[in-house]
Amino acid sequence: MFRQQAVEGRRQALASVKPGDSAEVRGLNGISPMLRRRLRDLGVAEGSVLTVLRLGPFGGPLTFECAGQHIGIRREEAGRMEVAPL
Amino acid sequence: MNQFALVGNPNTGKTSLFNTLTRSYETVGNWSGVTVEKRVGTLRGRGGRLIDLPGLYSLLPLTPDEGVAARFLMEETPSSILNIVDASQLERNLYLTIQLLECGRPMLIGLNMVDVARSRNIAVDAGALQRELGVPVVPIVARKGTGCAEVLHALGGLEASRSGGFRIDYGPAVEAGAARLAALLSSGGTASASDPRWTALQLLEGNEAVRASLPAAVRPAEVDSILEQTAEELESSGLESDIPSYLRRIRTERIAQICRSALDRSGQRLHTATERIDAIVTHRILGIPLFLALMFLIFKLTFDWLGSLLSDVLDGFISGSLSGAISTALTWLGASPFTHALVVDGIVGGVGGVLVFLPQICILFLLISFIEDSGYMARITLLMDRTMEAVGLSGKAFIPFIIGFGCNVPAIMAARTMEQRKDRLLTTMLVPLMSCSARLPVYALFAGVFFASNRALVVMGLYLLGMVLALALAKLFSRTLLKSEPSLFIVELPPYRMPQPLSLLRMTWEKVKGFLRKAGTIILAGSIIIWFLSNTGPGGVGVDMNESFLASIGGALAGLLKPIGFGTWQAGAALITGFMAKEVVVSTMNIIYQVPDMAGLEHQVAMAFTPLQAFSFIAFILLYIPCLATVGVIRKETASWRWTFFSMGYSLVLAYIVALIIYQGGRLVGLV
Structure with a gap:
């Protein structure tokens, strides 16, 4: 149980992961259902490992890599994706 | 006749394969959502x-283009399926493959982009x-034609076999539910073309399209x-209560097992080359200036350096x-x-006067x-999303905008690939403000006469004017007419x-x-x-032209146009x-x-x-x-006359206001 809490404690938003760092997806419940559906279509679900590639200009989209594919989403939505840094 | 449906995830090379197998030349591209409508072709050599269908990730469609593919599979029941799978993205692609296999129709898998995977x-x-x-x-490697002969051969033997x-x-829990549903379906007395177990599973997955097509009985x-x-039994057996996510989990586990x-x-x-290019072209500071520089280069090439030179040569020949x-x-x-x-005056003058601009249109x-x-198209959406979001649109709307520089018709169809209805509708309304190639002859003619020394700049100014007005109106319309939904943005960045x-x-x-077809039909008739x-x-x-019918028709508007x-x-x-086709403006002037x-x-x-x-005049x-x-x-x-009339009405009002500001404002500051 303590270990569980330790893991919980390390949860953070995808938007706060620095470019070049990797993280594992923990929760997608905060994002809009349509976006969640699209991410699932692309194979991004709880347990997927992502690497943040770069951030767009002026608060523009965040690009990440997952299983060899590159995907861009808005930083606001990335702020609602829960991940655990690796 | 035998029908083979080409099905697969977006941007996996379906249309490339279709072109090779049927000797067609449908547009291909390197982003998700190039094909938005089904296309029919005859298989080379064997009838x-x-x-060819738009790409889709699963049989539950989210966007209208995916709906085209999903509906075709359910309603037209093709005899066999040719499923294209991207070898470099196997896990994700196999999800659709599994749903297709459950249909029970004869199926062939084209394992595409094996070269990309190998590299x-x-x-x-x-x-x-x-x-x-x-x-x-x-x-196969659809782009190069590798393996296409084998696909053709294998399709021949496919008919007889059922999938294995x-x-x-x-x-x-789910199997019992599926069996009960299948029994219910067959007791309805109607022999459905689809496999009952597949239909049952789709119902359990919440497929609205399948549900809507159930027989009335x-x-x-x-x-x-x-x-x-079924949901209760699933929950009481200690598993999930949500059937769709349970089905997805079981399928994903099976895919993992297959992939092992x-x-x-x-x-x-990683895609090292793609990473290196993206580090520059989507750079947070350099990205947007590079995009604008590219657009400027396109205008320079089309209107200045190359296009107008070739047009002059062609004009010399035609006239x-x-x-x-x-004569x-x-x-x-x-x-x-x-x-x-x-x-000589009517046909050669009218049609020839437009054909002169062929070189510029070709280059564009x-x-x-x-x-x-x-593959740059997807990056443009990434660069522009922040701006588009500020006016209530998705960055993906920029793809229709860019296509609209060529022709507005395919551009409006390209709006189908966006997930939100509001994004699609706004884009459809605003694409006509993108300067299509039909407006190019008018610009080229007038800019050549009045602004010869900085032709490319003036024309680029017009393209920018259209773009800026589109963004301003997007803001206005999303605040007033289409308040409901926020825009949505997610884009796949394919390897370059x-x-x-x-x-x-x-x-x-x-x-x-x-363009040539238009010259031979609408422009000729016009x-x-x-x-x-x-x-x-x-x-x-043979009256004097000032006494002609055309003069009285045009004259009726003259009073209205005087202030602008x-x-x-x-x-x-x-x-x-010019309403028939914008090029006809130039034909008319040639004849008049x-x-x-x-x-x-x-x-x-x-x-x-x-x-x-x-x-x-050219702004108008x-x-x-x-x-x-x-x-x-x-x-x-x-599917609405109201929106159609709205698109015509707002653009007329907008054009009048803009032309009024240009003309009266220009006169105020002393221009002539």
């Missing part, structure tokens, strides 16, 4: 029809995949009660040798002066095709690839063919009608005829001013307009109304 050290064992899935798997018994056991209440019961024997990604490398030869031939044939005038289409095929010269030339030719209207009047045939700087019947007539070549027309136009009036042409073909496609895509 049978191949249907990234991803090893896919086609034999193992074939054993796991129970259907033939053929490795691929089946997932979803556990007692099946009572919805009974379906619901089975669904509820068929896929080796242990040595996988000189060709017109002369036709001589007519005299030799003993044609009457009437026929002579109709052919070639450059757009290059952007489409390289070098467009192949041959495929690039074919894509350009397909688009140019559309020119003949305009010639007649300008040579006949209440006083009979061009209150002549000639301008009024050109605007009315009865000039033998571009130099003559340029002289006449210089007499009729001052520079300020000319600028007001840019904005005033979507052309006839665009109106047709707006009606089709929105």
